Amino acid sequence: MLLRSIISLKSDGGIEIEHLFERKSYFPYPKPVALLKLLINSFEEKEGYILDFFSGSATTAHAVMQLNAEDGGNRKFIMVQLPEKTDEKSEACKAGYSNICEIGKERIRRAGRKIKEDAGLAADTLDIGFRCLRLSDSNMENVYYRPDEVTQDMVPSLLGNIKPDRTPEDLLFQVMLELGILLSSPVKEELIDGKKVFDVADNYLLACFDDNVTDETVKAIAQRKPYYAVFRDSCMASDSVATNFEQIFKAYSPNTVRKVL
Numbered sequence: 001m002l003l004r005s006i007i008s009l010k011s012d013g014g015i016e017i018e019h020l021f022e023r024k025s026y027f028p029y030p031k032p033v034a035l036l037k038l039l040i041n042s043f044e045e046k047e048g049y050i051l052d053f054f055s056g057s058a059t060t061a062h063a064v065m066q067l068n069a070e071d072g073g074n075r076k077f078i079m080v081q082l083p084e085k086t087d088e089k090s091e092a093c094k095a096g097y098s099n100i101c102e103i104g105k106e107r108i109r110r111a112g113r114k115i116k117e118d119a120g121l122a123a124d125t126l127d128i129g130f131r132c133l134r135l136s137d138s139n140m141e142n143v144y145y146r147p148d149e150v151t152q153d154m155v156p157s158l159l160g161n162i163k164p165d166r167t168p169e170d171l172l173f174q175v176m177l178e179l180g181i182l183l184s185s186p187v188k189e190e191l192i193d194g195k196k197v198f199d200v201a202d203n204y205l206l207a208c209f210d211d212n213v214t215d216e217t218v219k220a221i222a223q224r225k226p227y228y229a230v231f232r233d234s235c236m237a238s239d240s241v242a243t244n245f246e247q248i249f250k251a252y253s254p255n256t257v258r259k260v261l
Contacts, residue, residue: 046073
């Protein structure tokens with residue numbers, strides 16, 4: 001009996017990505033979506049996480065979204081890929097895709113839009129969104145000095161404990177990892193007493209990293225009674241706010257777990 005390998009078709013994988021990228025082949029030898037669907041569908045569960053440690057052009061993500069559209073599943077994907085640079089002479093590099101990760105992200109966007117367009121009534125509940133995270137070193141400043149090595153002129157540089165190039169989003173995802181909150185959790189931004197606050201998983205975590213946080217800001221957040229509340233130490237408007245912080249939470253939301261970076 002003859003067995004035909006679906007891996008051998010340039011076929012399927014190459015043609016699929018060329019269709020998505022307007023007849024241009026930006027990635028060599030991509031896996032066929034049909035193969036990944038076959039492997040994923042070998043599990044009876046229609047939920048769970050599909051992990052690809054060598055995601056390349058993100059065929060696995062494409063297959064997960066396609067399969068969810070076909071059988072109403074709620075599978076999620078985690079794609080891992082080193083930011084391997086594309087050849088400077090390649091069509092991908094000329095088109096602005098400086099590394100393989102950029103090709104994968106764009107493929108997920110394009111494939112998701114196409115799948116949703118073709119999904120009909122299923123499109124209303126089909127999730128094609130994704131979140132892109134990059135590994136980095138700690139957001140916190142490194143301190144290598146013993147007390148007797150600290151001089152007066154060094155004090156200004158030691159006032160902040162967070163690296164100056166880090167964004168509030170960087171701090172938020174660090175906190176989510178530390179607290180064991182899923183990185184896929186919904187995140188909303190809102191203003192509370194004029195300060196930007198991240199609301200994670202519907203009030204499970206409220207995090208504020210803005211400057212000049214006042215007693216009123218702390219009170220407004222405490223009154224929301226989140227499970228976790230996180231602030232930056234340096235964001236307090238004054239020493240009195242830092243002093244009153246615990247008392248405000250004890251008065252309005254004593255069960256909230258507080259954390260100050």
